[in-house]
Amino acid sequence: MKIADGIEMIEITMNMMGRESTIYPTLIWDDNTAILVDAGMMSALPVIKKAMEDAGVPFERLDKIMVTHQDFDHIGGIKDILDELPEVKVLAHEEDKPYIQGEKKLVRVNSNFMERISDLSEEEQEKVLYMFENSSAPVDITLADGEELADCGGIVVIHTPGHTPGHICLYHKATKTLIVGDAMNISQGQLVGTNNLILTEEDAKTAADSLKKFEKYDVENVITYHGGLFNDDPTQRIKEFNKDEA
Numbered sequence: 001m002k003i004a005d006g007i008e009m010i011e012i013t014m015n016m017m018g019r020e021s022t023i024y025p026t027l028i029w030d031d032n033t034a035i036l037v038d039a040g041m042m043s044a045l046p047v048i049k050k051a052m053e054d055a056g057v058p059f060e061r062l063d064k065i066m067v068t069h070q071d072f073d074h075i076g077g078i079k080d081i082l083d084e085l086p087e088v089k090v091l092a093h094e095e096d097k098p099y100i101q102g103e104k105k106l107v108r109v110n111s112n113f114m115e116r117i118s119d120l121s122e123e124e125q126e127k128v129l130y131m132f133e134n135s136s137a138p139v140d141i142t143l144a145d146g147e148e149l150a151d152c153g154g155i156v157v158i159h160t161p162g163h164t165p166g167h168i169c170l171y172h173k174a175t176k177t178l179i180v181g182d183a184m185n186i187s188q189g190q191l192v193g194t195n196n197l198i199l200t201e202e203d204a205k206t207a208a209d210s211l212k213k214f215e216k217y218d219v220e221n222v223i224t225y226h227g228g229l230f231n232d233d234p235t236q237r238i239k240e241f242n243k244d245e246a
């Protein structure tokens with residue numbers, strides 16, 4: 001789905017943990033650079049390729065993958081991309097880098113999340129564990145809070161810990177689009193915070209605090225990874241949300 005010139009929301013529907021769900025990576029590009037934000041799960045490659053072709057950006061043009069955080073539905077697709085395009089650079093926040101590279105166990109493995117999936121069938125649980133253990137990929141460049149990449153009219157990195165220690169959101173200046181990964185979601189048409197059910201109380205509080213950083217940006221579009229696009233005056237909605245949480 002086209003958000004504006006040079007930015008496209010990619011839609012990948014797949015069976016995840018026993019039910020169908022859709023995830024939304026983002027493609028940002030201009031004449032010089034093409035960037036994928038989050039790479040989907042394992043096996044996402046054909047959908048990503050087709051979405052890029054449809055947007056008029058040949059897959060071979062891809063330069064960078066920016067990863068919002070370590071969860072396997074964001075990093076699982078990196079390996080297949082690098083197999084075909086080994087020159088592509090992977091960028092992530094330094095605090096999630098060791099997890100993405102497989103040096104540390106993904107945070108979800110030691111969390112409420114595992115308890116939450118305990119009522120899935122054994123087969124589904126095994127599938128999830130397999131993905132946890134086989135999604136790692138090398139990170140070439142680490143990103144820090146407040147850093148701005150010159151690519152595609154400027155992309156600002158916003159460190160939003162809570163959902164994971166190194167979760168980041170990205171603000172694409174040219175289109176006033178905020179890519180929030182899993183820091184926010186959409187529920188019943190409304191922009192809401194992260195999924196607190198899978199976090200400790202402390203991490204949930206950190207996650208909520210992180211969202212205050214958005215208030216200084218003029219936002220016309222929010223792309224959430226699990227809920228898609230929110231463009232009903234997000235600047236105002238973010239302020240209201242933070243006030244309600246305070």
Ligand SMILES: [Zn+2]
Binds near residue numbers: 071163182
């Ligand atoms: Zn996540």
